Ligand SMILES: NC(=O)C1=CN([C@@H]2O[C@H](COP(=O)(O)OP(=O)(O)OC[C@H]3O[C@@H](n4cnc5c(N)ncnc54)[C@H](O)[C@@H]3O)[C@@H](O)[C@H]2O)C=CC1
């Protein structure tokens with residue numbers, strides 16, 4: 270799948286694990302994946318669970334890998350590269366999943382000739398249902414973009430946008446799973462409040478979100494059209510929708526995406 274290339278991860282946290290699990294499920298060999306991770310318990314977990322080579326030495330992974338996924342928090346990125354020495358990254362394709370770090374930031378820190386692909390994935394990659402959006406830095410080639418897209422295609426859907434849209438992408442799909450979990454938790458709680466057993470309420474909440482998402486994607490209809498098909502005149506759905514509108518549900522979602530988009534832009538600042 271990686272065609273003999275070794276993919277190294279710098280940072281073995283939640284998002285790295287989601288991508289790794291997806292890659293292995295998608296047919297990538299464990300021997301083609303390496304991780305550098307400073308936390309011993311995390312190293313043991315990743316090695317024990319996935320059978321991949323995990324070590325504490327960023328330099329060793331950088332030296333062995335053909336392409337590196339930068340999967341540390343944006344706040345630790347500059348210190349991490351300074352400790353490694355930018356020369357350790359020479360010639361490697363650098364794939365950054367860090368929110369807010371631009372390709373220009375990457376080139377400034379890792380070297381002006383660095384080949385950089387910036388990606389905003391999301392955690393449903395863990396179950397091969399990720400949404401990943403890519404853009405490329407000025408030195409990255411068509412082949413680099415093709416290679417990186419191939420990785421993220423294995424863990425869900427991909428699209429390519431202009432870099433100026435990446436913070437908005439972060440606010441929508443990077444952070445989006447958390448909003449949806451909050452919504453499903455509320456839906457489940459509301460079911461319990463109205464007498465449903467917890468397991469039934471949670472299963473109904475999750476399947477409702479999954480089913481509605483598939484209906485939207487498979488019909489290609491506007492969400493408003495699909496909403497109308499649920500909503501009988503004088504029925505129960507319109508009573509629920511009127512309540513959500515009174516509480517400015519859609520305005521609250523838009524404000525959340527605005528806040529996350531603005532925070533993504535801030536995260537890249539030194
Ligand atoms: N969690 C998510 O849903 C998403 C996260 N991202 C981005 O992915 C990146 C990682 O996020 P998470 O996985 O959520 O964070 P995390 O905190 O779970 O993972 C970061 C990992 O980096 C390790 N680390 C810390 N310092 C290091 C160093 N100097 N060298 C190597 N590893 C080091 C930590 O021990 C930790 O395991 C962030 O930049 C975030 O913006 C992007 C899309 C979605």
Ligand SMILES: O=C(O)[C@@H]1CCC=N1
Nearest residue numbers: 368439442443444445
């Ligand atoms: O919360 C964050 O900053 C990261 C980026 C997108 C999702 N998680």
